[in-house]
Amino acid sequence: MSYLELKNVSKHFGRLTALDDVSLQVEKGEILGIVGPNGSGKTTLINVISGYYSPTQGTIAFEGKKISGLRPDKIAKRGIVRTFQSNVLYAGTTVVESMMISSYLQYKTNNWQSFLNTKAWKKDDERAVGRVVELLKMLDLQNDMNLPADGLSHGYQRLLGIAMSLIANPSVLLLDEPTTGMSHKEAMFVVDKIKKISEQGITVILIEHNMKVLMGVATRVICLSFGNKIADGLPEEVMNKQEVVEAYLGTEIL
Amino acid sequence: MKHYFKKISLLDYKNIVPKSVIGLFIILILLIPVFTQSVVIVSTLTLTGIWAVAAMGFTLVMRTGQWSLGQSAFMALGGYTSAILTVQMGLPFWPSFFISGLVSGLIALLIGMVVLRVGGVYFAIITLAMGEIVRIIALEWEPVTRGSRGIITSAPPPIVLWGHELVNFDTSLAPYFYFMICLVAVTAVVFWRIGESRLGRTFYGTALNPIMAEHQGIYLMKYRVIAFTVAGIFTGYAGALYTHFLQVITPFVFGFWQSIQITIWSIIGGIGSLIGGPILGTALLYNVGVYLGRTDIPGLQAFLFGSIVVIVIMFLPQGAGLVDLWKLFWTKIVWREKEYKTDEPED
Numbered sequence: 317m318s319y320l321e322l323k324n325v326s327k328h329f330g331r332l333t334a335l336d337d338v339s340l341q342v343e344k345g346e347i348l349g350i351v352g353p354n355g356s357g358k359t360t361l362i363n364v365i366s367g368y369y370s371p372t373q374g375t376i377a378f379e380g381k382k383i384s385g386l387r388p389d390k391i392a393k394r395g396i397v398r399t400f401q402s403n404v405l406y407a408g409t410t411v412v413e414s415m416m417i418s419s420y421l422q423y424k425t426n427n428w429q430s431f432l433n434t435k436a437w438k439k440d441d442e443r444a445v446g447r448v449v450e451l452l453k454m455l456d457l458q459n460d461m462n463l464p465a466d467g468l469s470h471g472y473q474r475l476l477g478i479a480m481s482l483i484a485n486p487s488v489l490l491l492d493e494p495t496t497g498m499s500h501k502e503a504m505f506v507v508d509k510i511k512k513i514s515e516q517g518i519t520v521i522l523i524e525h526n527m528k529v530l531m532g533v534a535t536r537v538i539c540l541s542f543g544n545k546i547a548d549g550l551p552e553e554v555m556n557k558q559e560v561v562e563a564y565l566g567t568e569i570l
Numbered sequence: 571m572k573h574y575f576k577k578i579s580l581l582d583y584k585n586i587v588p589k590s591v592i593g594l595f596i597i598l599i600l601l602i603p604v605f606t607q608s609v610v611i612v613s614t615l616t617l618t619g620i621w622a623v624a625a626m627g628f629t630l631v632m633r634t635g636q637w638s639l640g641q642s643a644f645m646a647l648g649g650y651t652s653a654i655l656t657v658q659m660g661l662p663f664w665p666s667f668f669i670s671g672l673v674s675g676l677i678a679l680l681i682g683m684v685v686l687r688v689g690g691v692y693f694a695i696i697t698l699a700m701g702e703i704v705r706i707i708a709l710e711w712e713p714v715t716r717g718s719r720g721i722i723t724s725a726p727p728p729i730v731l732w733g734h735e736l737v738n739f740d741t742s743l744a745p746y747f748y749f750m751i752c753l754v755a756v757t758a759v760v761f762w763r764i765g766e767s768r769l770g771r772t773f774y775g776t777a778l779n780p781i782m783a784e785h786q787g788i789y790l791m792k793y794r795v796i797a798f799t800v801a802g803i804f805t806g807y808a809g810a811l812y813t814h815f816l817q818v819i820t821p822f823v824f825g826f827w828q829s830i831q832i833t834i835w836s837i838i839g840g841i842g843s844l845i846g847g848p849i850l851g852t853a854l855l856y857n858v859g860v861y862l863g864r865t866d867i868p869g870l871q872a873f874l875f876g877s878i879v880v881i882v883i884m885f886l887p888q889g890a891g892l893v894d895l896w897k898l899f900w901t902k903i904v905w906r907e908k909e910y911k912t913d914e915p916e917d
Contacts (some may be wrong), residue, residue, distance in 0.1 A: 346772050366785060367785075368781075368785070386787070388784045388785050389784050389785075389786075389787050389788055389789045389790075390789075392784075392785055392786055392787035393787050397785065397787075398785055400782070404779060404781070404782050405779070405782075406774070406775060406778040406779050406782065407778050407779065408778065409774070409778065413774075415769055417771050417772070417774055417775040417778075417783070417786075418786050420768070420771075420772060420775070420783075420786055420787050420788050421787040423768060427767070427768060427796075430767035430769065431763050431764065431769060432763075433763070433766075433767070437767075462805070466637045472573065473900075480782075480786070481786075484786045484787055490739065533638040
């Protein structure tokens with residue numbers, strides 16, 4: 317039994333097949349890269365795992381329990397948290413306020429304890445705030461704590477997105493193109509951080525177009541094309557596979 | 571949430587002075603019935619407070635990003651519950667008053683559980699329709715609500731303690747005034763705690779980015795329903811007090827125009843603030859509205875209020891309203907602070 321297991325998952329949008337019979341096993345502690353040309357179903361795969369869509373066919377199981385068909389918040393509570401492809405933030409909040417809103421799953425105390433301002437809540441809150449600061453320091457955002465989140469540069473907004481997912485205590489982190497629009501140096505910084513996240517025992521699944529980034533970080537890579545999984549293996553193996561090259565560059569006509 | 575990472579020392583006069591001015595102002599308002607017996611002043615203030623509770627309810631629902639355009643229906647529900655229980659069924663006043671808010675809250679809960687699954691514009695439309703439905707039921711269900719004749723209620727009974735009559739609602743308006751103050755205070759304390767606790771943060775999350783919030787473990791409907799129900803409970807109490815203060819309730823007291831007025835007061839007062847905004851907005855505009863209502867120019871009130879809403883929405887961004895001018899007054903005019911500006915994001 318794998319940690320996260322997709323069994324024959326398909327997703328149809330009307331007549332369009334976004335995912336076609338995809339099976340996938342993810343082991344604990346892996347950094348799984350997902351590659352594929354545009355429109356190959358990478359983001360749909362993440363949307364299906366995180367519960368944004370429920371799969372048309374097939375089942376998804378996490379730690380042996382079925383999660384397909386659950387609401388996104390229930391899946392997040394089980395420990396699967398995602399980031400978004402575009403910079404999706406809480407509009408009009410500062411960095412630290414966004415983090416405090418996202419820290420919902422950090423707390424062990426319930427709403428009543430919070431409402432009545434009990435000692436347990438205060439202690440819990442202090443711990444959560446400590447964790448927020450820790451994460452912001454880890455992702456190099458500690459100097460921007462009280463700045464408006466939508467005033468940050470693109471790269472820092474991506475990092476904030478990752479921080480906001482990490483504060484939700486994930487055991488599996490789904491990163492949807494964490495390095496889009498970043499310079500090589502910034503992308504390498506993110507790679508470094510993903511490695512650090514992985515060292516904390518968090519399983520990471522990331523979509524990535526930048527092959528250099530992927531080679532540096534992923535322990536395993538799968539390739540999707542038109543909703544089908546066409547390759548699965550070590551990064552070097554997948555990159556050199558004939559089908560993958562064809563999916564990206566097309567076939568030779570001679 | 572603003573106090574995180576900013577420790578306020580005891581000598582922070584820039585924080586203490588504006589607060590003590592507000593405190594003084596509240597004490598002055600509390601003493602008004604002692605200084606004056608004027609029926610006009612005391613009753614206008616009492617009604618202002620009652621409507622302010624309804625406006626606070628609207629703001630709480632707004633905090634979760636939902637437009638509840640039928641808040642006055644909950645006042646009608648609370649008012650009718652209390653009136654039916656005391657007059658038609660002969661229950662004593664205090665238990666009926668207690669039940670009235672709970673009935674209104676229960677109905678908010680039931681409606682919320684159905685409609686708040688989708689939220690957004692559907693919720694706005696259905697709350698708007700709900701206001702009309704409540705009015706029509708009150709009009710048509712004659713055996714219980716006495717139809718368009720309405721129900722004549724009585725004043726709350728005098729409170730007797732150790733053989734002495736402490737409070738008598740029949741002889742003066744002051745007891746109603748302090749009753750209203752108690753209701754506003756309880757509502758304010760509950761809403762303040764909601765705003766400060768994790769609930770308030772979660773409400774913000776559901777409003778600012780529902781999809782993101784959902785992927786971070788927040789069950790959107792639960793928090794929308796909590797806000798709607800709490801608002802329903804306190805709005806119901808406001809309606810019950812209104813009914814016993816005016817000693818009559820008819821289907822025409824709480825209609826569409828009242829719901830819209832609640833919306834206007836909250837927006838102009840500032841929906842960024844759960845307590846100060848709606849109270850300030852209601853205090854100013856309810857009284858202006860009463861004054862304008864006496865002038866014989868039809869539509870003047872609607873025209874002016876509409877214009878003010880447009881101005882507030884255009885020039886005061888992100889839920890700011892009149893209440894934020896207070897802060898601006900102290901920082902810009904009194905302390906002459908220069909704001910630290912960050913780079914504006916380019917569009």
